[in-house]
Amino acid sequence: MRFLALTLLALAAVASAKNINVEDAIDLEDITAYGYLAKIGKPLADEIRKAEEEASASRIVGGSASSLGQFPYQAGLLADFSQGQGVCGGSLLRANRVLTAAHCWFDGQNQAWRFTVVLGSVRLFSGGTRVTSSNVVMHGSWNPSLIRNDVAMIRLNSNVGLSNNIAVIALPSGSQLNENFAGENAIASGFGRTSDGKRYNYAGAGISVNQFLSHVTLPVITNAVCRSSFPLLIQDSNICTSGAGGRSTCQGDSGGPLVVTRNSRPLLIGVTSFGSARGCQVGSPAAFARVTSYISWINAQISPIIICNLQYKYAESNILTYCFINNGNMRFLALTLLALAAVASAKNINVEDAIDLEDITAYGYLAKIGKPLADEIRKAEEEASASRIVGGSASSLGQFPYQAGLLADFSQGQGVCGGSLVRANRVLTAAHCWFDGQNQAWRFTVVLGSVRLFSGGTRVTSSNVVMHGSWNPSLIRNDVAMIRLNSNVGLSNNIAVIALPSGSQLNENFAGENAIASGFGRTSDGKYLNIFRSVQIN
Template sequence: MKTIIVVFFGFFLIDVLEVQAYYHDDIGIPTATKIKALEEAIQANGTINIENRIIGGEIAFNSYPFFAGLVISIYGTSNKSICGSSLLSSNRLVTAAHCDHDGSKSAYEFEVVLGSNQMFIGGEHFVTNEIVVHPYYDHQHFTNDIAILYLHQNVVFTSTVKPIRLPNDGELTNTFVGCSAIAVGFGKTSTYQEHARNVLSHVKLQVIDNAECVRFYNFNEVTANTICTSGIGMAGPVGTCNGDSGGPLFVYNNREPVLIGITSFGSKHFGCEAGIPAGYTRVTSFVNFIKQHLY
C-alpha cells in the first residue's frame, strides 16, 4: 500500500511538470489549429457549431463579457497558440504566466479577442506585445502562474465587453472552500475528443480544500497561492481541460462575478475526465501584484 501511494504521488509530479514545460507544443498550438480550421469551415458552410468545449460544460453565449480569448504568436513557429484571460479594466487583462512562456516556447505577440463566443471569428480584436509576468513565476512548479496584459488602446464597454471585479478587502481572507464557482474557456469537452469545438463554454465547479488537492499533486504545485476545484460533479467528471489555460474561475457575490482563480494546471496523463482536481492561481494572493499594474 505504501509503495502504491509513493508511486502515485510521484507520477502526478511528473504529469504536472510535463504540462508546464510543453503547454504550447502539446496543447495550445494543436488546439488553436483545430479551432481555426473548424471556424473557417463553419464560416464557409454558413453554419454554427454549438457543441461544448469544457468538460461537463454548457455553452456561454455572451454570458461572460469579461472573458477574452488569446491568439498567441510564438517564437520559432508560424503556428498560433491559444489561452484565455479576463478583462480587468479598459486596457488591462490577467492571464496565466505559462501562456507567455512555458519553459520551452515563448510568445512575442497576443491577439486579444473580446465580445465573441468564438476565437477567430467575430468580436473585437486587439493586438499587444506588452505583458508583465510575475517576477517569481516558476514554470517548473506552476507557482506564481500569473501575468498582466497591457492593451495599447482602451476598449469600449458594452453588454458583451465588461470587466470582472477583483476580490475586495473583505474577501481577501476567504478561501472560498465549498463555494460553487464557474470556469469559462475554449478547452475540449473530452480528453479523447478528436475534433476541436469552436464555442466558448462554462462549467460549474466546487472549490475544495488544498489538503484534498495535495493528495493528487504535490506540495510544490499546490501552495497557499493555489486554489483547487473538485473533478467530480453531480453528473460525473467536470473541470477545465486542454485550451482553458489562463481563463477565469469566479464566484457570484450579490449577483456580481468576482474573479478568484486563473486556470493553471490539471492532470495531463489521466486526462480531464478522470475526476481529478484542477489547480488555479489564487487571485486573492496576488491582488497587490495586479493592482500595481492596473492603472
C-alpha cells in the same frame, strides 16, 4: 533543463516521511502548463480554426455552450510563438488590462512574442473586438518547472470599448481577501477542449464543429484535498476545483477565469493554471492561481504611472512640458504647460537635460537599434576588420571571458545586446533586450568565448528569461533580466564567470573609480564594425 536530482529510493523516503504516494508523484514534463504552447496550445489552435471554419457549441469538459454576453469579461488569447499560435484565455480587469496565466506567455520551453486578445465573441478566430499586444508582464517569480506564480498581465495599447458583450470583472477586496471559497460553486469558462484524447496525442481531441465559448460549474475544494492529487505542486497561492463526474477545465482553458457570485456580481477568484496530464475527464482536480494571493501584484500592474517630460524651447525661452498617464503604452496629455513649469521650478529640474522618453535608447530598442545593428554587424563580420565601442580598443580572445553576446529574436528579425556570465548557466543582461516597451523577443542566442557575434565560440539558445518584476520601459527603471541556460556551459580561459559584489562591497557606490565596459555595439554614432571591444570609463 532538468537532471535527475534524487534517486527513487530517496524520493520514496521523502514521500514516506510526508505521506506522499510515490505513484502520484508528478513528472513535470507531463504537467499541462509545462511546454504548453507547443504541446497543447498550437495543435489546439489548428483544430479550433478548422472547426470554426466548418462551423456551429462546447469545449470545457462536461460543460455547456455560452451565449454572447454571458461572460463579457472572458478574453480569448492567441499566442504567437516560433511554431505558430497557441490558445489560452484571460479575464478583462480594466479596459486596457487582461489577466492570464504566465505559462501562456512563457511555458518553460517556448516564448510567445505577441497575443491577439479576442473580446466580445463566443468564437476564437472570428467576430468580436480583436487587439494585439506584446506588452506582457509575467510575475517576477514565475517558475515554469514548479508551476508557481502562474500569472501575467497583458497591457493593451488603448482602452477597448465596453458594452453588454465586453465588460470588466470585479476583484476581491475587503473581507473577501480572507476567504478561501472552499465549498462554494464556481464557474470556469474558456475556449478549450471538451473531452480527452489519447495521451501525448492531443490533436483533434474534444474539438468539433461546435466550437463556441463554453462554461462549467465546479465545486471549490480545499487545498488539502487538492494536494492528494498534486502533492509536490499545490501551494497556498493555488485554489482548486473538484473534477468529480468528469467535469473540469481542459487544455486550452489556461489563463481563463474562475468566478463566484457576490452581491449578484461575478467575482474573479482564480486563473486557470494546470490539471492532470492523465486527462480532463479522469476525475482529478483542476488547479488555479488564487487571485487573493496575488492581489497586490495585480493592483500594481493596473495602477497608472505619471510621466512628465520637460523640454526647453530656446527661441521662445519657454518651457514645453508634457505630462502623461502611462497605462501600458497608452498616453494622454494630463497637465498644462503652466502647471508643469511650476513643477519643474519647484523640483529644481534642469530643463536642458530633460529627456523625451521616446528618444531614450532602451525604449523600442529592438526595432530601433538592435535589428539595424545586427544587420550591420553581420555584414561587417562577413567582410572583416576591428573596432566597435566608441573610443575603445579591440579586445583579444579571453580578455573578457565573462562577456556574452546576445542575438534577440523578435517579430522583425534579430537585435543585438550583451550580457555577463554570472554562473555556468546564468547570463545577466538588460530587461530592455527582452522587452523594450514596444517589442517582445522570444529567444536569445547567447554567444560565449568569441570576439565575433555571428561566428565562433560557444552558442546556446534560451527562451527562459526572467525580467525584474518592476521593470518599467517608460521610466527605464529596474532594467535587469536573467537568462537561464538549459545546461551548464563549459568553462575555460575564454569562458568564465564574473564575481558579484558581496560583503562591504554592497555599500560602495564606486564613484571616482575607473571601470571597463565591453560589448559588440557601435564604435561611433554612425559606424558599426565587427570585433568585440572594450573601453575604460570614469
